[in-house]
Amino acid sequence: MPNIQVFEHSFLAIEGDFGQRHFMALSKLNAFHNDKYFCIRHNGIKFKQYVGVIQVDGLTIEILPKIDNHNGDEALWQKALIEMLRITKKLKVQKVDQANVNRQNIHLLDLYFEWFLNEVQSLIHQGLIKEYYKETRNVKALKGKLEFAAHISKNLVHKERFYTTHQVYDKDHLVHQILSKALDIIEKCTKGNYLYSKCKTVQLDFPELKNISVTEATFSKIPKTRKTAPYETALAISKFIILNFAPNISSGSENMLALLFDMNNLWEEYILARLKQSDREVTVYGQQSTQFWNGISIRPDIVIENGLHKFIIDTKWKNISYSQPSTHDLRQMYVYNDYWKSTKAILLYPSNETKFDGFIKFQDHHIHKHTIYNEEKIEQHECGLGKISIFEDDQKTLNQNIGNEIIDWFISPK
Template identity: 65%
Template structure:
């Protein structure tokens, strides 16, 4: 665990207790956030919290807590595992940045929120530079000249005295539309969370170049109302970041005026998506090899089963289930083995593998299920090489199969 400059870095499954920086008000805010999400992020302990398998970053009342992944109980290298997390997020397209931070800022003081905020500001600056679009939208209000549709009931109610006005619904064509209102909402949140940092002045600068728009309440349904098309395509990335920031923003979650922003990712899902992305990348250079993720088949009465990854070479299938944990004694659970047996049976797979991260690779030894002609094995994959996340994981895994 590392603390400093109002940034605390911890590892998943680690205990964080109340102290000089992590205070009772932070603990209260964290516990309320956890309760809102059915206690899935961490377990409450006496005067502290114990993190689960979620990694990412939480900021509340000026304190940033960054939760990093690990595969070893004795892990202490925060810089390494922060870079591993960032690379996984980039590869799985949850983070699309080429460089991190600013030349005037110490690398150790950059955290995930800074990276997402900077990414969003980059996107907004690009949109402003290329020209912000105008859109039609309907507006109902009093106007001096009759245009659009006269709202008769509203007109009678509002204009008994003001005979010169008309209460109408009419179309407006300008930059004050839904997309810009969403982006403005995200910009205000970032501005609020970056006070006192190198990004605050940049936020103010972007704000000056951004059109004044009506403030709206944004939730999940707001994003579903955004109309997609050729003109709005350049906004896709900015809207995705805005969605992530706005929907994970929890104002006034604690007793005082503190505001919280939490970007958290299930490490099991992230590991699965990362392995899938690297295998697809490797398969693109091979003949007659295809890689699938999220492939489901009906199991019983509408219930489906889904292995994490299916590899097809020619007419043969191979199944992979990823597990983000340090396997003890190299023995998988009986439940996991039963699951792999079913996957083999339903996909007519030749070999199934349970894939775990490790500090040392160990190729799978495929052994048959008793009385069957299909096999299962445990694969240990070293994911660190030369002080960073290994880049050719897909090739190493594929070599075990094909």
């Protein structure tokens, strides 16, 4: 199966493995999602800030993050994306180097499919649960509630049958039907792939079930009980797979599966997760909101508490090659400081190298009064511009110490 790797915000022309039928399928997918994933050009696709993987008509397109115009190492950025998804718990691999990323033509779909298959195999080994559910059909013995009108119309000839609504206790219930639907999708998407035989093995061990139509509303009907608790991870992955499977969007009868993530949101969640891993004595919160005006609320990306002090972080996934942030962003940080009684805020950007030159005070007469150790101390709003690298200095190893580095900017600023 052909595999194309591209970077966010890059252009993919209609040529080679990427043909007209793929272009038409992606155009329909984009229109279905209100044109948020790509910009459609007359001879190709211009990607936006969404990263992940799309599979359509035998072609896999993997969209990778990138923060500069110099380092075009696809393997490095694939590894970085997998690590960000792992840290934010959107993907389960024990370690990036163990994720089989060196296997030829491996991509994110393989990792999600393998995760799901492993979860289902584990459930099978534990023993699949039985559930009670109601069934209405003809039976040879009277049980449950006799549906009189339907019984008369269906059984005028067959007097030995009864048309009833009754309870059944077996494995053919909603939870397993959803997992089975996800297995069917994986079977379609892995033909010719190393996971195909594993999927077929899991399907053979899975019971025969009714084929149901699964929508987002279907997942809200899943009972949350002690018996279904072990199924939570498998159901979460199946929801991700099923709801992103679009068999009717692609051109012709080919199936399409698109797993895409907004890098702005993923960057924010990644930084939040790294901060929570820090060994500094602080408390970290994500997206605390407060009322601003007429029912409109505001919320900074990250709030850090250190004793009586609060600090604000607003993450921006974009390459800021200049030294000055936008006026809009600075005004936003001023408001966050004001509403959260914070005196220090940082606009945080990704970069090739980590750099922080300290805080600069806002030039105004609005000041905060903080009571510290029973003494009144007057402090003024400050904001800093922080650039952080997700890699170590060698630009090949992922930086595990990001959280400590960022917190130290607040606690021990330069």
